Structures are given as structure tokens and as C-alpha cells.
Amino acid sequence: MCRGDGLMSESEDVHAYTVRLELTDRPGELLRALEPIAETGGNLLSIFHERGNLTPRGDIPVEVDLEATPERFEAIVDALKAADITVIEAGSDRYSEEIVVVLVGHLVETDLSHTLSRIQEASGASIKDFALSAPEGEDAASSARLRMATEAGKGEEILGAIREIAAEKELSVIEPLGEVGR
Amino acid sequence: MKLAVLGAGAVGASVAELASQYGHTVTALADSQSAVVDPDGIDVSTALERKQTEGTVGDAEPDEALSGTYDVLVEATPTTLGEAEPGFSHVTEALSQDKHVVLANKGPVAERYSEVRKAEEASDGTVLFEATVGGAMPVLSTIADFDADKITAVRGVLNGTANFILSRMAAEGLGYEHVLAEAQDLGVAETDPSFDVDGTDAALKCVILANVLSEGTEFTLEDAVVEGIRDLPSSALDLATEDGKTIRLIGEVSDDGVRVGPRLIEENTALTVTGTRNIVQIETTHAGVLNISGRGAGGPETASAVFADIGRLPHEE
Numbered sequence: 001m002c003r004g005d006g007l008m009s010e011s012e013d014v015h016a017y018t019v020r021l022e023l024t025d026r027p028g029e030l031l032r033a034l035e036p037i038a039e040t041g042g043n044l045l046s047i048f049h050e051r052g053n054l055t056p057r058g059d060i061p062v063e064v065d066l067e068a069t070p071e072r073f074e075a076i077v078d079a080l081k082a083a084d085i086t087v088i089e090a091g092s093d094r095y096s097e098e099i100v101v102v103l104v105g106h107l108v109e110t111d112l113s114h115t116l117s118r119i120q121e122a123s124g125a126s127i128k129d130f131a132l133s134a135p136e137g138e139d140a141a142s143s144a145r146l147r148m149a150t151e152a153g154k155g156e157e158i159l160g161a162i163r164e165i166a167a168e169k170e171l172s173v174i175e176p177l178g179e180v181g182r
Numbered sequence: 183m184k185l186a187v188l189g190a191g192a193v194g195a196s197v198a199e200l201a202s203q204y205g206h207t208v209t210a211l212a213d214s215q216s217a218v219v220d221p222d223g224i225d226v227s228t229a230l231e232r233k234q235t236e237g238t239v240g241d242a243e244p245d246e247a248l249s250g251t252y253d254v255l256v257e258a259t260p261t262t263l264g265e266a267e268p269g270f271s272h273v274t275e276a277l278s279q280d281k282h283v284v285l286a287n288k289g290p291v292a293e294r295y296s297e298v299r300k301a302e303e304a305s306d307g308t309v310l311f312e313a314t315v316g317g318a319m320p321v322l323s324t325i326a327d328f329d330a331d332k333i334t335a336v337r338g339v340l341n342g343t344a345n346f347i348l349s350r351m352a353a354e355g356l357g358y359e360h361v362l363a364e365a366q367d368l369g370v371a372e373t374d375p376s377f378d379v380d381g382t383d384a385a386l387k388c389v390i391l392a393n394v395l396s397e398g399t400e401f402t403l404e405d406a407v408v409e410g411i412r413d414l415p416s417s418a419l420d421l422a423t424e425d426g427k428t429i430r431l432i433g434e435v436s437d438d439g440v441r442v443g444p445r446l447i448e449e450n451t452a453l454t455v456t457g458t459r460n461i462v463q464i465e466t467t468h469a470g471v472l473n474i475s476g477r478g479a480g481g482p483e484t485a486s487a488v489f490a491d492i493g494r495l496p497h498e499e
């Protein structure tokens with residue numbers, strides 16, 4: 001990748017990232033949030049400022065798309081946090097968040113394909129792959145691993161939908177543990 | 183300091199045995215049926231030998247331990263739910279005499295936290311309970327040092343028995359019942375493993391953490407969402423392993439409350455301790471994530487945390 005602006009030209013490994021922030025409704029906050037990005041050498045691509053759409057705490061959600069090397073991106077997120085700016089989500093490629101869950105129970109008897117299509121419908125996530133392990137015959141509980149692709153930040157919503165469907169069918173869901181430090 | 187030790191099981195016996203190495207004197211030791219009391223210091227080895235051979239520690243009544251001469255009550259009787267007795271009454275009795283209390287027993291601070299705090303306020307005594315969360319690991323003192331309101335979440339592996347079972351199931355592809363029996367043979371799991379495998383023990387520790395972190399809102403076991411590992415088939419672990427992941431019983435304390443259950447985690451992270459080892463991750467506002475890992479149970483391990491607490495008590499020399 002070749003690029004004119006000095007700071008970025010030295011590194012080859014530039015990726016696109018989406019950062020979701022929550023800003024307090026105060027003049028200058030947006031500028032304050034963008035400063036660490038510029039200072040740390042990120043290349044701002046777009047800012048989506050969801051005015052009028054306040055969070056329950058009364059903050060303004062802002063989505064920032066930028067390009068940076070992974071190292072610089074980490075530094076940017078750290079700088080934002082150090083500036084006391086609420087970073088809700090920071091990841092690359094906003095449509096590629098992946099969620100893996102394991103379902104346990106009487107999967108076959110409770111109509112597995114129905115379960116899967118309901119999960120897909122209710123959560124809006126697409127099931128990327130699926131593995132079933134039912135080694136002990138019909139009576140024993142079997143397990144299934146589901147990998148789903150989703151938009152970044154939708155994880156909790158999707159898990160909620162899975163939980164509900166699983167509860168109806170008396171299946172248990174082994175959920176992934178989210179990242180620390182968000 | 184002069185210690186009255188209630189409970190002569192794994193923890194109480196270790197505290198009594200090691201007290202002199204920490205410069206303390208045991209002036210009372212009690213089990214459920216008996217006590218031995220001496221304001222100048224009891225003969226610990228005789229009492230523990232007698233416990234082994236006769237099942238009692240002395241000829242006095244258990245109650246006498248609490249009314250004798252001591253600076254610190256070490257509460258190491260069984261953890262009970264609900265009323266948290268007899269532990270709770272032991273705590274309030276000692277506080278009403280303006281004595282300090284150091285707990286290994288989780289019941290009073292998990293089930294009746296605000297009552298314990300109220301009794302402490304009315305007393306010149308102080309209550310500490312490092313041993314109740316993570317055995318030897320300095321979890322509560324680290325939280326106190328960082329200041330509870332600079333901590334955003336705590337999570338971790340807080341039950342060695344469950345972790346042993348899950349890590350064996352994953353490594354050997356064996357079923358739950360098989361590994362549980364093996365753990366019982368090794369003395370890692372109790373004959374009745376319910377507290378450990380149903381998640382109750384980990385949940386009590388998380389509830390205690392929530393009480394410490396949330397100053398103000400009281401949590402009890404009832405407020406925790408708890409799921410155990412009993413019904414986990416080995417096929418679930420196999421599927422996790424195939425994907426570079428594994429399943430561990432994880433306790434979480436966050437703004438969303440207290441939650442304990444089997445969770446999918448990456449196979450090679452700090453959290454993925456094996457065997458009976460425990461780990462706690464503390465998420466701080468200004469210092470990122472701290473990992474504290476070590477032995478979460480055992481007599482001498484838990485006693486070490488008790489002595490650390492005793493060392494932190496206010497005292498005039």
C-alpha cells in the first residue's frame with residue numbers, strides 16, 4: 001500500500017477499523033475524541049455521528065472508521081481510553097465479528113434444522129459453520145458448535161436470541177466469554 | 183495476637199498449627215462438639231492429636247471458645263447458606279465484645295453482608311475475609327488497594343474441583359462421571375461434590391466480590407445466575423477443542439451482576455488454567471487487567487490468607 005501522508009507511509013500492514021464511542025453531550029467532545037486518532041497516526045475515513053439517538057445514559061453514540069496498522073490501532077484505543085472516552089467496541093472489519101456457541105441437549109429430537117433456522121431468523125446472523133457431536137446414541141445429550149458471522153457490536157443481541165430459543169427447547173447454551181478490557 | 187479458632191477442620195487445624203510461625207498465640211480452638219481454652223495459649227499439637235484419635239479437641243464446651251481471652255476470632259466453621267449459621271452468630275458475638283474477626287467461612291459475607299458490616303460499625307473490631315475468595319490468592323486485598331470504585335469487573339476460575347474436572351475431560355476426552363470418580367479418589371473432589379460442580383462455591387465467592395465492589399447494594403446467592411457442569415457431555419468439550427477453544431466454569435462480577443456457568447474460552451489464554459489452579463482477572467479503570475493466579479483451596483493455603491488478614495488488622499504494639 002502506498003500512501004502520501006508521512007506517518008502512514010512507513011508501515012505496510014494497514015487495516016480498516018471501526019471504533020464505536022459514546023461521547024458526553026458537551027461542546028468539543030467529538031474533537032477531543034478525534035485528537036488521539038490523528039496524533040497516533042490513524043487515517044480517518046469517516047465519522048458517523050448518530051445525533052438524536054442517545055444511549056440510556058444520555059450519551060451520543062459515534063462510529064469512526066479509520067485506517068491504521070494494528071500496532072497504531074491499539075495505541076489509538078489506549079489513547080482514547082486514557083482520555084476517558086468511552087470505547088464501546090473496537091475491531092477490524094465491522095461485518096466480520098464472529099460468535100461461537102456450543103449448544104447441549106436433545107438437539108436431534110428437538111428438530112435441529114428448525115432450531116438453526118430460528119436462530120438465524122431471530123438473530124439476523126448468518127451461520128458460517130456447524131458441527132454436531134452425538135456420540136452416545138439417542139438418549140444421551142448431544143452437542144453442536146455454531147459459528148456465526150455478525151456485525152460488530154451485535155453479539156449480545158444474538159446471544160439473547162439464542163438463549164430464548166434454547167430455553168424453549170430445553171437446550172443449554174455454552175456462551176463465549178467476551179473480551180476483557182472493552 | 184491471641185487467636186480463638188472456631189472450626190478444627192482443614193482450615194482451622196492449619197491456622198492453629200501455623201499460628202506460632204506468624205508470631206500469634208492460639209488461646210482457644212473449637213470444633214462442633216468441644217473446645218480447648220487457655221488464656222496463655224493452648225497446646226496445639228495435643229489438641230490436634232486428640233482431634234485425630236478421639237474426634238474432639240478438648241473437654242470444654244464449644245461456646246467457651248468465644249467467651250475466653252482473644253484478640254481475633256478466626257471463623258473456620260462450615261459455610262452454610264441462608265442464615266449462614268453458626269458462622270454469623272459467631273461473628274456478631276465476637277464483634278459485640280469488640281474483637282476482630284477473620285473469616286474463612288464464606289456464609290456470613292455472602293448471605294448476610296450488610297448485617298455483618300452493620301455489626302462491625304457498632305464495634306471496635308474489624309472484619310476481614312481474604313480467605314473466602316480464592317484461598318491463598320490476594321484477591322480482596324488487591325481490590326482494596328486499587329479501590330473498589332476503580333474496578334470495573336472481576337472474573338475468573340474460582341473453583342479448583344470444577345476446573346480439574348473440566349481440564350481432565352478436555353485433555354483426555356473422558357466423560358464427567360469418570361473424571362469425577364477419579365477426582366474423588368485423588369481427594370480433589372468431596373464425596374458430595376454438589377457445592378463445587380453445581381457452581382455454588384464459585385457463586386458464593388463472586389457474591390462476596392460483588393458485595394465488596396458494589397458498596398451499598400447487597401448481593402446474596404439468590405441474586406446470582408448460576409449454572410453448573412454436571413450435565414456437560416464430553417462431546418461439548420470435544421467440539422470446543424476442535425475449534426482451539428475449551429470450556430471452563432467461569433465466575434463473572436460486572437455491572438450486569440453475578441453470573442457463574444460453563445463458558446467457551448480460547449484454549450491458550452491466562453484464564454485457561456489447568457488442574458485445581460484458580461485465576462482471577464481484575465479489570466481496572468486505570469491499569470488494565472490484572473491476573474492473580476494460584477492455589478484457591480487447601481488448609482495451609484487458606485490459612486496463609488487468614489494470617490495475611492491478621493497482619494492487616496489494626497493493632498497497638
Ligand SMILES: NC(=O)c1ccc[n+]([C@@H]2O[C@H](COP(=O)([O-])OP(=O)(O)OC[C@H]3O[C@@H](n4cnc5c(N)ncnc54)[C@H](OP(=O)(O)O)[C@@H]3O)[C@@H](O)[C@H]2O)c1
Pocket residue numbers: 188189190191192193194212213214215244257258259260261262268286287288289313314317478479480481484
Ligand atoms: N478448605 C478450603 O480450602 C477452604 C478454602 C476457603 C474457605 N474455606 C472455608 O473455611 C471453612 C472451613 O473449611 P474446612 O475445609 O476446614 O471445613 P471442614 O474440614 O469441614 O471443617 C469444619 C470444622 O468446623 C467445625 N464446626 C462445625 N460446627 C461448629 C460449631 N458450631 N462451632 C465450632 N466448630 C464447628 C467442625 O467440627 P467437627 O470436626 O466436630 O465436625 C469442623 O472441625 C468453611 O466455611 C469453608 O467454606 C475452606
